[in-house]
Amino acid sequence: MNEATLLSKGYRKYEGENIDVYFNIDICQHSGNCVRGDNEVFDTERKPWIIPLKDHFQQIQDVINTCPSGALKYKLKDSDEILP
Numbered sequence: 001m002n003e004a005t006l007l008s009k010g011y012r013k014y015e016g017e018n019i020d021v022y023f024n025i026d027i028c029q030h031s032g033n034c035v036r037g038d039n040e041v042f043d044t045e046r047k048p049w050i051i052p053l054k055d056h057f058q059q060i061q062d063v064i065n066t067c068p069s070g071a072l073k074y075k076l077k078d079s080d081e082i083l084p
């Protein structure tokens with residue numbers, strides 16, 4: 001899947017310096033893994049609620065890999081591959 005497909009499916013993009021994050025609220029199961037995993041990047045009290053902080057590069061990937069619904073995706077800046 002590429003970014004255009006993801007956006008056409010209703011994902012929103014949250015751009016960072018070294019990683020971009022995508023989120024689709026219609027798919028989210030509200031498990032809270034993201035907020036518990038990194039509450040500086042994922043904060044539902046804030047707008048935007050996702051800020052892909054540069055120095056959280058690895059943690060963002062680790063947290064998104066625990067999202068049970070597929071509502072969160074990411075793309076490294078030097079790649080076109082959408083993960084996971």
Ligand code: SF4
Nearest residue numbers: 028029031032034067
């Ligand atoms: S981990 Fe995924 S399913 Fe759970 S609240 Fe976050 S985005 Fe939603």
